[in-house]
Amino acid sequence: xxxxxxxxxxxxxxQKAINDLSFEVKTGEILGFLGPNGAGKSTTMKIITCYIPPxxxxxxxxxxxxxDHSLEVRRKIGYLPEMNPLYLDMNVLDYLEYSARLHGxxxxxxxxxxxxxVGVCGLGxxxxxxxxxxxxGFRQRVGLAQALLHEPEVLILDEPTSGLDPNQIVEIRNLxxxxxxxxxxVLSTHILSEVQATCDRVLIINEGTIxxxxxxxxxxxxxxxxxxxxxxxxxxxxxxxxxVAPKLSALPSVAGVELSSNxxxxxxxxxxxxxxxxxxxxxxxxxxxxxxxxxEMTRSSTxxxxxxxxxxxx
Amino acid sequence: MKTLPYVYPIFRRELQSYFNSPVAYVVIVFFLAVVGWxxxxxxxxxxxxxxxxVFEVIPWIFIGFIPAITMRLLAEEKKAGTIELLVxxxxxxxxxxxxxxxxxWALLGAxxxxxxxxxxxxxxxxxIDPGPVFAGYLGLFLMGGVYVSIGLFASSLTENQIVAxxxxxxxVLALFLIDKMLIFLPDTLSTTLEFLSVDxxxxxxxxGVVDSRDILYFFSVIGFSLLLATVSxxxxxx
Numbered sequence: 001x002x003x004x005x006x007x008x009x010x011x012x013x014x015q016k017a018i019n020d021l022s023f024e025v026k027t028g029e030i031l032g033f034l035g036p037n038g039a040g041k042s043t044t045m046k047i048i049t050c051y052i053p054p055x056x057x058x059x060x061x062x063x064x065x066x067x068d069h070s071l072e073v074r075r076k077i078g079y080l081p082e083m084n085p086l087y088l089d090m091n092v093l094d095y096l097e098y099s100a101r102l103h104g105x106x107x108x109x110x111x112x113x114x115x116x117x118v119g120v121c122g123l124g125x126x127x128x129x130x131x132x133x134x135x136x137g138f139r140q141r142v143g144l145a146q147a148l149l150h151e152p153e154v155l156i157l158d159e160p161t162s163g164l165d166p167n168q169i170v171e172i173r174n175l176x177x178x179x180x181x182x183x184x185x186v187l188s189t190h191i192l193s194e195v196q197a198t199c200d201r202v203l204i205i206n207e208g209t210i211x212x213x214x215x216x217x218x219x220x221x222x223x224x225x226x227x228x229x230x231x232x233x234x235x236x237x238x239x240x241x242x243x244v245a246p247k248l249s250a251l252p253s254v255a256g257v258e259l260s261s262n263x264x265x266x267x268x269x270x271x272x273x274x275x276x277x278x279x280x281x282x283x284x285x286x287x288x289x290x291x292x293x294x295x296e297m298t299r300s301s302t303x304x305x306x307x308x309x310x311x312x313x314x
Numbered sequence: 315m316k317t318l319p320y321v322y323p324i325f326r327r328e329l330q331s332y333f334n335s336p337v338a339y340v341v342i343v344f345f346l347a348v349v350g351w352x353x354x355x356x357x358x359x360x361x362x363x364x365x366x367x368v369f370e371v372i373p374w375i376f377i378g379f380i381p382a383i384t385m386r387l388l389a390e391e392k393k394a395g396t397i398e399l400l401v402x403x404x405x406x407x408x409x410x411x412x413x414x415x416x417x418x419w420a421l422l423g424a425x426x427x428x429x430x431x432x433x434x435x436x437x438x439x440x441x442i443d444p445g446p447v448f449a450g451y452l453g454l455f456l457m458g459g460v461y462v463s464i465g466l467f468a469s470s471l472t473e474n475q476i477v478a479x480x481x482x483x484x485x486v487l488a489l490f491l492i493d494k495m496l497i498f499l500p501d502t503l504s505t506t507l508e509f510l511s512v513d514x515x516x517x518x519x520x521x522g523v524v525d526s527r528d529i530l531y532f533f534s535v536i537g538f539s540l541l542l543a544t545v546s547x548x549x550x551x552x
Contacts, residue, residue, distance in 0.1 A: 023515040085395030
């Protein structure tokens with residue numbers, strides 16, 4: 001089940017929620033949809049699920065257009081909307097049965113499917129309770145169970161882990177990964193570690209347009225700025241800024257040297273290094289040659305957080 | 315219901331949700347109490363074995379009662395956001411509308427049913443002509459259907475239940491009172507407007523004459539209101 005989004009534009013009044021968005025999701029892919037609040041993530045998902053129409057452009061699911069084949073498209077999709085709306089007056093089992101019926105799950109299949117989803121989503125202890133009595137975490141699981149119930153081939157999950165505690169987040173992630181092999185997932189989030197942990201591909205959107213597209217590690221590489229190396233040296237030098245720093249900056253591809261602290265003949269330097277180069281060996285050799293004691297050396301590169309920050313703050 | 319297979323699940327869930335909350339019980343009890351009060355006071359005061367007062371009073375009670383049972387139908391789903399889940403299921407909008415309409419109409423039927431006790435009570439003390447009674451109940455049920463369909467349409471317009479209630483109340487009241495205002499209007503206009511009035515058709519049925527024109531009127535208004543409700547639900551797609 002592939003999803004093809006072509007030149008999607010949605011205008012609300014005078015405001016463009018999304019602007020000429022195009023991307024594709026292949027079968028078995030878990031796509032993480034990343035962006036600040038109001039970037040157009042939910043709008044895109046609402047269009048894919050046929051809740052609202054786009055102003056321009058189109059979405060195809062397995063070649064089926066959302067306009068001409070709305071019912072077929074919706075039949076293939078499991079959807080967890082933003083805020084996870086539920087009928088609070090229904091109990092969990094009744095609600096799941098209702099959802100299954102509306103998805104046309106066969107009469108004889110409803111029972112086993114519900115039983116399976118109650119197991120998978122860990123709803124066993126609350127299955128006879130009214131949804132209104134459940135905690136946010138359990139409600140989220142009910143929302144997920146509802147989305148997965150009819151074995152959809154495409155899953156559109158708008159912030160599936162919002163409101164969950166760290167343990168539950170891990171559980172849901174594992175569930176998504178486990179199911180992800182056979183299904184096509186699009187999930188939105190603004191938790192970056194989530195994307196790194198679950199998604200095969202990340203799409204960062206900002207103000208309605210795609211600003212980055214790639215695997216999490218690819219993005220980290222592409223947007224890696226000046227890398228930094230933090231060094232702690234025991235040099236014995238009385239004035240490290242004059243005796244040590246010039247030697248460090250003489251190393252290839254070092255852009256800058258900064259002395260961050262100096263006490264008891266131990267000096268801390270922060271070297272900014274040009275993008276994509278690794279000079280740790282050179283540093284080590286230099287230290288050996290000069291007779292410095294290397295106490296610490298840490299290399300840090302741009303995190304996905306910084307990539308995100310860079311791309312969405314302008 | 316082969317072609318619209320999802321009307322029934324929606325109908326069932328909607329009816330269930332009426333009885334899941336105390337609201338249904340409260341309004342039903344209130345309805346029966348009011349009807350019962352009017353019935354018993356007239357029965358003993360006038361000393362006539364007739365259900366005429368019941369058929370006179372219920373249309374008035376409907377005006378307040380039906381908006382109360384229809385106001386939540388779609389407004390509540392809009393407010394809670396569940397409408398998004400509902401319309402992204404592989405079902406047609408018209409199935410949602412029909413399911414909800416029939417649920418509220420069935421609740422209305424369930425409310426009318428206990429008033430048959432009055433019929434039993436009256437028939438035990440005097441002779442009753444079954445024709446007008448049957449026709450009267452049919453008329454009430456159809457009139458209720460018209461009100462329910464209007465209430466559903468009003469509920470589709472807003473996410474505020476109070477607004478839905480008031481809009482329905484005004485619309486239904488207007489439809490009910492049209493033929494009582496006609497003395498102020500010229501004859502040509504009045505015959506047309508008279509035909510639009512629910513009460514005109516209800517009275518005609520309640521006399522015991524089930525005329526196809528009256529039946530046609532009720533079903534046309536129901537159909538038209540449901541069409542408007544469906545269009546209103548689809549409005550998100552514009």
